[in-house]
C-alpha cells in the first residue's frame with residue numbers, strides 16, 4: 330500500500346476543502362501548515378516516509394502564501410541530503426479570480442518538487458471549455474500542470490465550486506494510481 334501525504338496551508342478554509350477532497354480521492358493523510366508556516370516534527374516524519382507528497386496553497390498576491398513558502402524553505406534541510414529524491418509529487422492552488430495568477434503558484438510547486446528531484450504528476454484531465462461548460466464541470470479552469478480551483482471572493486467554504494472539488498478527487502485518485510504503479 331502506498332503512503333500519500335497532502336501538505337497544505339489555508340488561511341481562511343477554502344484551500345482546506347480542496348485538500349479534503351484530494352485526501353478523499355487519494356486516500357492520503359493531511360499535513361496542515363499552520364498560521365505561522367510551521368508543521369510538527371511528527372508531520373516531517375510523515376512527509377519523509379511518504380511515497381507521494383501533494384502540496385497545496387492559496388494564491389495570495391500572485392504566488393503561494395508566505396506560510397507555504399516558509400514550509401518550502403524549511404524543506405531545504407531535506408534537499409541537502411536528497412531525502413525526497415524520486416518521490417511522486419503533485420500540487421494544487423486556489424484563488425478568487427478565474428486566473429488570479431494561479432499558474433504562477435502551480436509552477437512554483439512544480440519547481441519545488443523538481444528541486445527535490447521528484448516525479449511530478451500532471452492533472453491528466455481534458456478541459457471543460459465549451460459554451461455549455463459550467464463550474465460544475467471537471468477541470469473547468471483548464472489546468473494541465475496540476476489542480477486549479479476557484480473560490481469566488483464572496484464564497485463561503487461551503488461554496489467552493491463542485492466541479493473543482495470533483496477535479497480534486499480525480500487528481501488525488503490519479504496520483505494514488507500512478508504511485509502504486511511506480512512503487
Ligand SMILES: Cc1cc2nc3c(=O)[nH]c(=O)nc-3n(C[C@H](O)[C@H](O)[C@H](O)COP(=O)(O)O)c2cc1C
Nearest residue numbers: 339340341342343344387389390391424425426429
Ligand atoms: C492576502 C491575500 C491575497 C490574495 N491574492 C489573490 C491573488 O493574487 N489572486 C486571486 O485570484 N485571489 C487572491 N486572493 C483571494 C484568495 O486566493 C481566495 O480568497 C482563496 O480562496 C483563499 O484561500 P484560503 O481560504 O484557503 O485562505 C487573495 C487573498 C488574500 C487574503
